[in-house]
Amino acid sequence: MCPSPLIIFVALLFILTGIPGREDIQVWISIPFCFIHVTSILGNSVILFIIKTDPILHEPMYIFLSMLAITDLDLGLSISSMPTTLAVFWFNTREISHDACFVQLFLLHSLTFTQSSVLLCMAFDRFVAIYNPLRYTSILTPARTAKMGLMSLLKGVILTFPLPILLKQHQYCKENILSHSYCLHQEVMKLACSDIRVNIIYGFFLTISSLGLDFLFILLSYVMILKTVLSIVSHKERLKALDTCISHVCVVLLYYMPAIFFSVIYRFGQSSSPLTQNVVGNVYSLILPLMNPIVYSVKTKSIRGRIIRMFIK
Template identity: 80%
Template sequence: MMSAVNDTQFHPAVFILTGIPGLEDVQVWISIPYCLTHFSSVVMNSVILFIIKTEPSLHEPMYIFLSMLAVTDLGLSISSIPTTLAVFWLNSREISHDACFAQLFITHSLIFTQSSVLLCMAFDRFVAICIPLRYTSILTPPRVAKMGLVSLLRGMVLTFPLPILLKQHRYCKTNVLSHSYCLHAEVMKLACSDIRVNSIYGFFLTVSSLGLDSLLILLSYVTILKAVLSIASYKERLKPLDTCVSHVCIVLLYYMPAISLIVIHRFEEGSSPLVQDVVGKVYFLILPLMNPIVYCVKTKSIRERIIRMFIK
């Protein structure tokens, strides 16, 4: 019997993905709105990219950063959602270690890249509102391209040690993951060897990326708020603040589930698997859909371009 086998002799060649804990019998029905949401996020982010590419008036730093955000949203959806749908539709729960580590690398790279892009967008608003006369000289097209490239490289470099560290371990406790995709904090807890290095590096990664970026974004908006409050006219105050609303909404939508997911995995005792799964689904499914919706609603130029496109 398996229970009589010593844990150190149990070395699974694959991990087992799970669907939604406690709702296994209705997962096929849940997959319908799940798939529709995924499809909608892919279509809407693709539309945003198409509009920004084809509309010359949108070739400005703010919209270039928005296109980078759309690319990361597409990457997150494409890298994590298919394995979930495979679990829902085909009951395909097995994933090899290498495939799991590859998905983990892509997913975490995009998460940290997205954080960097949000920081770039905050810098764009800071320059536009606090030093508008130097906006075009500071955020030149080559510099914007370099900022995007650095954001991507930063995410990849920070994430690169994670799969390497995970490959050093043997996995003899269990091979069942509580999600339908691979995350570092969850995979490392399945190892039967010392994971202190993984834990320390994971904490460093969170602080140096999400923690630092969110702090810099907060500082930028504190400076923006001071600059706006110095304007005498109430109506004139609203104009610069209105350009920041979309970004503030996206920042809150990004960091709240991201931090919640990290806290749940760090201090998961007492939290139900269903709560973990719901927070993960919000991050990988709802957020890529909400980003284009927020910018379509709040950005007049994009909204008008979409209306013209569908009228034609």
């Protein structure tokens, strides 16, 4: 007997659960989610506006910061958990087609890896500024800065491109329920009824080759920075050099610590509940876009001063 068109149509859909076991309070949970979402959009938009309108800030450090803000806006506005999550919470829109799900997870993962590369570029920027300040402008020229930004984007896109292709090869004959309010590679591949070893191996390679190596090079950059700072005779100059790195260090910790925890939970925390994985995923996608503009507004004097003047006017 041939399957009915309705069965075929349902088989081409994934069902998003929102927050498993908390369906009765999801409307109330959506209030802080929405507030954080809107605040992160406003914060990153202010950062972008200040950098764009102030020629003094057209330096590599602030260009990389604007790239970070753009990826935060893309993650928050177009493809991150929030639009889909709020649709699930408010309108009970739980169905998502396979193709739409694959596109969403591709964009989400590629921008996440792009952010990691941008943070590495910012670490290199701080290293050059402290290690060889006299040659800073000749090393980090506008053309070279643009190439570094473009390479960061291409790296994220190229490394992530195989993910939806690999997922599309599978048949999804098991249950089609995702224990999330948006699509992730780790979640979708579990629903396949065929061998997913290639997905597991490539996902692990992707995490190590992107997040792992970027984090390692950032650590090496700061080892060299500390070595250079300790060789400075003046205590005041040492503090001044370290102060230029505080914002970046805070954002690096905010980015990589949850990312490492998130990866460990998904790959090795088989006993962890779907609720735990869901909460960790939502916190990760919410907090980082919110904290980036806050950290740089508080810890970066030039950004902070311009924000104060803008609101006073």
